[in-house]
Amino acid sequence: MEKRELRVGFYPTTSCYGCQLNVLNIEDKLIDIFTEVKIVCFHMATSASKIEESVDVAFIEGAVVTEDDEELVKKVREKAKYVVAMGTCACHGGVQSANIGAGFSLDEAIKTVYGENFQFDMKVMPPRPLDKVIDVDFYLPGCPIEKEEFLYFLATFIWSTWPEQKDFPVCQECRQKGNPCVVIEEGKPCLGPFTTAGCGARCPSLGLPCMGCRGPIKEIQRVDAMAKMMEKNGVDPLEALKRMKVFGGHSDEIIEKFKSLVRGE
Amino acid sequence: MPNNNPLQPKKAVIKKVFKVTPTEKMFVISFVDPKDQEEFERNYTRPARFVQVNLPGIGEVPISLCSPPTQKGFFALTIRRVGRVTTVIHNLNEGDYVWIRGPYGNGFPIDEWKGRDLLFLSAGLGMAPLRSVFLYALDNRWDYGNITLINSARTKRDLLYYEELEAIARTYKGDGVKVIQTVTREEVEGVCKGRCHLYIPQANVDPKNSVVIMCGPPRMYQSIFDEVIARGFDPDYIYATFERRMRCGIGKCGHCNVGSSDSMLYVCKDGPVFSYRQVQRYPELME
Structure with a gap:
């Protein structure tokens, strides 16, 4: 069959970066991955990353917490054909959203963690999953993601189709x-x-x-x-x-x- | 040790790809191992059975066979590009491999129809399984009376096998074979306008001694049932195909069953061809 080059990007927002690390941990398949797809953006793996370039599949990790995050994911959504929420932070908000909706107050949380009179050089918002900010096509949950499932997702995109979402417990x-x-x-x-x-x-x-x-x-x-x-x-x-x-x-x-x-x- | 597992997919190669309509392609496939091909032909005796097309790592889809059992050495599948697996199948070229298991299902009981007239009614993609029955009936022309086929689709581009059916109609002209092609959503020269049941009066079949065979979306079936019974067709000889999401193909997994626990039908094993009497007993088939 005809294969076209798949352009893939990995974009981080607020998270522990464990999902991206788990991608790099697929050591026995890494050579296959990098020969089959073109990595456009992967800050953790290559310094030749370009956020501005268009991609076929964008894997976004992490919850949207700062204003920079929101700007980044909106920019990626414009440039990407498919957006995959990678990891539980991007899919459901992750651990940082644990107290959302139960009398959660951002000021109080900041005071508890950083103490009084702490100055941020960025605007912080209550953490949100990706789909509350942009349209998400596919969800790849896991904390961190499963390697096999990630390879399955990537393989379906290489075959110009899309993955099947698991809907059972x-x-x-x-x-x-x-x-x-x-x-x-x-x-x-x-x-x-x-x-x-x-x-x-x-x-x-x-x-x-x-x-x-x-x-x-x-x-x-x-x-x-x-x-x-x-x-x-x-x-x-x-x-x-x-x-x-x-x-x-x-x-x-x-x-x-x-x-x-x-x-x- | 012989492999007798009925769920074992067999390797097959795509011999030829035809673009039938903008969204449908016909794939001519044959098994790599001649023994598999022989076994397939031994099992494929009644037309309109189905096979499971398997792509490792991607998934599996049930597809009706559109070549008749009289054609040996290969089989054909007409596949519409709708989902995850069919998108990949559409990207395959000649020489690529697919994995096939089957044939499954009951197929049309063609042996019971000998000496009768045949009226085929098809809407949209329903022409794909009916093609195997139609070509089978033409190959065994002496067994059957007059044959009329009414093929309908939304637009002329969507009419499956338009050229082929026109050629058959020309070849068998004066031999009691009639082909009516109709479109529902546009006015074009050369094809009729309207849904397929409007053209039942033009069919050259004897209602008292004929078989009605139909395939299409289940929504059209009720109106056609009413129409043909009102015209005096024998209710014992009305057949329709009801597809479900067949998964295993051998009546084990329960994805396709209808009815209650005391009387249950598996569409993959007892169907996908059901008679009008069965449809009356299992109204959930129509849903």
Whole structure:
């Protein structure tokens, strides 16, 4: 088949840069990647990066926190054919959005972290996921992203098509692996039932409860049931909701449930 | 050890690509291993069965066969560019490999129709599976009576196999074969205007002794059912294809089942061809 050169860019906003590092960690496939695609912008890997140039696929990592971030992602959206939100920060707001929607105040947060009278040379806003600022075509969640899933995304773009988004929870992969359920058998507060699959149920396979690092699945309606189940297993529902909010701070369902619990309904 | 896994995809090569309409291409494919081709031909006896086209790493799509079982050595698939997998298939060239498993499905019960007239009604992409039945009936011309085919589409550009069907109509002129091509959304010279059921009165078939075969969007089926039964066609000989999202092809995965738990149909195994009586029993087929 005819192959055309795919132009790819990686753009960072506010995050830990772990997803970009995970791309560079695909060591045994790096040569294949760099021969198949043309890297236009990847500040972490090459100093010959150009933000201004147009790309076919733009992988944007991180949540939008500063004014510079917003300017950057809007510029990238204009130049890119497809925008992929890379990592949970870009997809769902990430850890920095954990307190959003629950009496969150930016001034208070800054005061707690940096102390009184701290001067910023940039304008800071409450953290937002990418799709609240620009249109996002595809979501590649994970904290950090899975290497195999990233390669799958890149391969589909090379084949001039697009990737299939996972819309099922971690529980499915966990059952496929044949794990005993950590909630039912051990009573641990596992967030697998409403976390997007793709990690191969890494934590439940090791007997640990899922942290929900891949973010909530689309259109979750299981928050009530989850809270009830946690309560049954001896976990305080408010604690459980706080746990859900670590990676799902921008999910409306979680915020609503959280508010109603705080009010004591 | 022979591989008897029914889900095993077999390597096949694209022999030829035809551009049928702006959005549809016809791919002529044959298996790389002659044994696979033989096995395929042994299983493909009734027309309009389907195969699963598999691209490793990309996905799998069910596609109806549009070549009749009488054509040996290859098979043809007409594919519209709509989704993730079909976009990749459209980018493939002659000589590229695809992986095929099948054929699956029941196909049209052509042996029960011997001695009857055939009326084909097709809308849009429905012509693709009907082409295999139509060409099969022409190849076994002595088994069947008069044949009329009504092919409809939105515009003349979208009419599948327009040239081929016109050529067939010329070849079989005076032999009881009639082809009517109609478009619904534009006025063009040379083709009729309107939906396909408007041209049922012009068909040269005997309603008492004929078979109605149709394929198209399920929305058109109810009006055609009413129309042909009102015209005196035998309700036992009305057949339509109902496609679903067939995944496994052998009635295991349950993506395509209809009906309730006590009486269930798998479209991939019991279909995609259903008779009018079955449609009455399983109205959810029409959805």
